[in-house]
Amino acid sequence: MNEGPRRPRRRRPRPQAGARRSARHWTEYLPWIALGVFAVAVAVVITLISMWLAPAGRPVTVPPFIGMPFNQAEALASSSHVGLRVVAHRNDFHAPKDVIIGQLPSAGEKVREGRVIDIILSDGVPLVSVPNVSNMSLRDAKLTLSNAHLTIGTVTQTKNLDIIAGQVLNQRPDPFTQVPAGSAVDIQVASGRPQMYAPNFVGLQLTVAKKAASDAHIALGTFTAMPLTEGAKPKGTIVGQDPVPGTALGAKQKIALQVSSGGPESPTPLPTPVQDQSSPAESASLSPSPLPSPSPILPSPAGERTMRVSIALPKSDTPKPVRVVLQDAAGSHTVFDQVTSGGIVLTVDLTVKGSGTLETYVDGKLVTSTPL
Known part of the structure; x- marks a missing residue:
């Protein structure tokens, strides 16, 4: 079978070498472009969050409120353009009632205007029980009262010859009385007697x-x-x-x-016996028996x-x-x-x-x- 003449195949034109090199060069930069876009987005988000969290206003210095009464601290806070917020109450042995004993942020820190400062207020000096210092020495009484957050008041000397000098005889207030911490206790001390x-x-x-x-x-x-x-x-x-x-x-x-x-009482003398006219033989029979001779076991009387x-x-x-x-x-x-x-x-x-x-x-x- 005879075949007819073949049709010539059309060949696609080959892209020029310069064009292929140009396409590959552009795609190689895609990851770097994506990374740059991501970095810019993160920076924008951080900036927005920082602007949202940062308080408005100019920076001011936190004043020292500790040791100040609350009403006086309020006036100082207002003039310093900050606010106050009481977060706790606590007894304190040295601070009267309604005196500030703690604050946060601390004095001297830089904050924005309008910042609220947390404070702790004192509920006043607590009550303590007066210990019994009777019969103690003056030194021991001072130490015992100090441990109970009390002080020695007036010391009165009282003469007492039955007590060692310096021993506590009495006290005011009485033992176990409830008094504010830091109160003074008056004691009476024996002057004692001289050494006898x-x-x-x-x-x-x-x-x-x-x-x-x-x-x-x-x-x-x-x-x-x-x-x-x-x-x-x-x-x-x-x-x-x-x-x-x-x-x-x-x-x-x-x-x-x-x-x-x-x-011992002296014995009563007995009457002298009358000697009878008995015979010598009878007299010999009536004569006392001889005493035993002395020995180490039976000493002589x-x-x-x-x-x-x-x-x-x-x-x-x-x-x-x-x-x-x-x-x-x-x-x-x-x-x-x-x-x-x-x-x-x-x-x-x-x-x-x-x-x-x-x-x-x-x-x-x-x-x-x-x-x-």
């Missing part, structure tokens, strides 16, 4: 010692009656004291006295003697039972038995038969043994 020392009561009659102690404003403690002893001081005579003479006495310290109970003995009682920090016992041929008997802190010297008259020993017991334990 224990006088020597040994050898005096009890009635005389009581009178002397009362005149010297010295308190007497217990009176201990000593056991009956041959050759003892007359009844009612003081033979010992605690504390010993010359000891410095504290406030309200008392002196204990040991008082003699005297000696012979050699009875009277002596004055000074007994130093051991000193202890706390009162303890102290007992002094005389051991001689006649047996054992107690010379002193009392609860005491010791440190005193007892002077007693003792009658000793044969060899004797003076034993001192403290709290039931033998501490000294002195042969006589």
Whole structure:
């Protein structure tokens, strides 16, 4: 089959090289153009927001309102072209009622005209309870009142021989009274007595010692009656004291006295027996039996003697039972038995038969043994 003549194909004209290069060059700048448009839009938005948030008016300086009464602060705020707004009330120990104790913004900051300043107002000084300072020293009373936000007022000296000098006796207002903080409390302080020392009561009659102690404003403690002893001081005579003479006495310290109970009563003499005319044998049968010879276990009752003995009682920090016992041929008997802190010297008259020993017991334990 014969084919007819072919039609020649039309070729599209090729774009010129310069035109292709020009089209590619323009498209390469599209991202940069978009980024620039976005940046301009962000700048416009930020500017609008800043203009919307920024207060209108010229800048002014915030005045200091703290420590100023509210009505005076209002006048100052008006002249400074700012406003005031109370945001809180609070008690304050130093600011009276309706005085400004806080502000925001602080004084000296720059703000626009019309800015509102937040302030805190004082509700005044709070009430506090007056502490009890009785029986305290003046120094401790001042410290206690200071911790309670109170001050010392008038200090009055009052003579009182039973109280240590400087001790608080009374106060006004009374303890636990509600008063404003910073109030003054008047106190009354004891001038006290001069330092006193224990006088020597040994050898005096009890009635005389009581009178002397009362005149010297010295308190007497217990009176201990000593056991009956041959050759003892007359009844009612003081033979010992605690504390010993010359000891410095504290406030309200008392002196204990040991008082003699005297000696035993003398026996009534018996009538002299009439000697009968019996035979020598009968006389021999009626003669007394010989006494046993003395030994270390059974000392001889012979050699009875009277002596004055000074007994130093051991000193202890706390009162303890102290007992002094005389051991001689006649047996054992107690010379002193009392609860005491010791440190005193007892002077007693003792009658000793044969060899004797003076034993001192403290709290039931033998501490000294002195042969006589």
